[in-house]
Every structure is written in structure tokens, then in C-alpha cells.
Amino acid sequence: xxxxxxxxxxxxxxxxxxxxxxxxxxxxxxxxxxxxxxxxxxxxxxxxxxxxxxxxxxxxxxxxxxxxxxxxxxxxxxxxxxxxxxxxxxxxxxxxxxxxxxxxxxxxxxxxxxxxxxxxxxxxxxxxxxxxxxxxxxxxxxxxxxxxxxxxxxxxxxxxxxxxxxxxx
Numbered sequence: 001x002x003x004x005x006x007x008x009x010x011x012x013x014x015x016x017x018x019x020x021x022x023x024x025x026x027x028x029x030x031x032x033x034x035x036x037x038x039x040x041x042x043x044x045x046x047x048x049x050x051x052x053x054x055x056x057x058x059x060x061x062x063x064x065x066x067x068x069x070x071x072x073x074x075x076x077x078x079x080x081x082x083x084x085x086x087x088x089x090x091x092x093x094x095x096x097x098x099x100x101x102x103x104x105x106x107x108x109x110x111x112x113x114x115x116x117x118x119x120x121x122x123x124x125x126x127x128x129x130x131x132x133x134x135x136x137x138x139x140x141x142x143x144x145x146x147x148x149x150x151x152x153x154x155x156x157x158x159x160x161x162x163x164x165x166x167x168x169x
Contacts, residue, residue, distance in 0.1 A: 001089035004014035004051070005099070006147040007116025009032035009042055009137035010060065015145035015162060017045040019137055022160045024049060026149040032118035034134070035082060035097030036060045040070035042142050043077060052076035058116060084139045087109065089152045107131070112150065118141070121146050121159050130155055 004023035009016050023031060031051055037043065037060025047052040052075060057064055064079075071077040083106065090168040094110040096102050098117040107113050109129035114134070121135035130151060135146030145162040 001029055001154045003088060003150050003152060004028035004031035004147060005034070005114050005132055005134040006031060006117050006137045007114075007134055008036045008058070009033070010140055011042050011088070011146065012035055012140065013042070013045060016032060016042065016145070017048070017138055018162055019145060019147040019160060020045045020049045020051060023147060023149055025155035026158060026160075028077075028149050030054065030088065030116050032079055032093065032095055034058070034095060036116060039063060040066040043067070043070045043074055047074035052073050053078070054084075054086060054095065055079050056082035056095045056097055058082075065087040080116055083104065091152045112152070112155075121148070121161075123157055129160065130157075131155060134167050144159075152164075 023043050031053045033055030035056050038060050071079045083094055083102045086093050087157045091111040094113045099115050105157045108129055110129050113131045119136035122133045124131050125132045134148040139145035
């Protein structure tokens with residue numbers, strides 16, 4: 001199973017829609033969002049693509065009730081407080097906004113940990129866990145919106161970046 005990973009989208013709908021298209025092109029079956037959607041309308045690109053979404057709240061998600069209400073209008077959209085643990089394709093996945101939200105033991109007891117907050121694409125391991133920050137979906141801080149697609153079977157990770165003049169500030 002291939003899954004899309006995204007975080008820190010901060011309401012930038014054109015970037016979100018483009019990243020969702022790239023994830024679909026790479027056969028992502030579901031997207032995990034590591035928080036900081038910001039506004040309820042930020043769920044629209046996922047709903048419009050009929051792409052299932054599981055996400056956690058980040059520090060900048062002020063209207064959590066509005067986000068939960070918007071989630072109910074979409075296809076298989078679920079939002080949770082962080083940290084949130086789930087199983088996909090027999091892999092234990094931990095979804096957090098900031099790594100400090102989870103204990104070291106919790107991080108190591110999962111196969112994959114998806115996090116955001118830092119707005120930087122990175123991957124590392126901790127024990128047997130693969131830790132992935134898909135970067136900033138918005139591109140507001142570093143100028144390059146990004147996300148990732150992870151093959152859960154092979155653990156192959158494909159970082160996605162939107163480059164070109166249409167994304168330059």
C-alpha cells in the first residue's frame with residue numbers, strides 16, 4: 001500500500017491541490033496529515049479528489065470544531081488529537097504534529113512515525129521505526145511546497161516538491 005504524507009499546509013489551497021494530484025499519480029490510497037491545516041476549508045483539496053484522509057491537529061489549527069465538521073462532509077476523513085496511532089497494511093503508524101508529543105518508547109514501538117511542525121523534509125530511523133517529516137505543504141517558510149509518498153511494504157519513500165516559477169515568491 002502506498003500512502004501520501006503531508007503536513008503544515010496552512011491554508012495554501014493551490015499547493016495542496018497540486019500535491020494531492022502528485023500523490024494520486026503515485027497511487028497513494030490514503031493521505032496522512034501531520035497537522036496545521038489551519039482552516040476548515042483546507043480540507044477541500046482532499047474532498048474534491050475523493051482521497052481518504054487521516055490527520056491530527058497541529059498548533060495552528062484554531063477552529064478544531066470547524067475542522068471536525070468539515071471532515072464529516074468528506075470521503076473517509078478523520079481528524080484526531082495528537083498523538084494518534086493507527087494500523088495500515090499491517091504496519092503500526094504514529095501520527096503527530098511535533099515529535100515532542102510522543103514518548104521515545106512510543107516512537108520506537110511503531111513501524112512508521114509521521115510528523116510535521118519543522119517545515120523541513122527529512123527522514124531518519126529510531127530503533128526499527130522510520131520517522132518521516134514530509135516538509136511544509138504550504139511552502140510559506142522555505143518557498144517549496146512538499147509532501148511525500150511512502151510504500152508501506154518496501155519502506156521506499158518518494159519526497160515530492162513543487163518547483164518552478166508558479167511557486168516562487
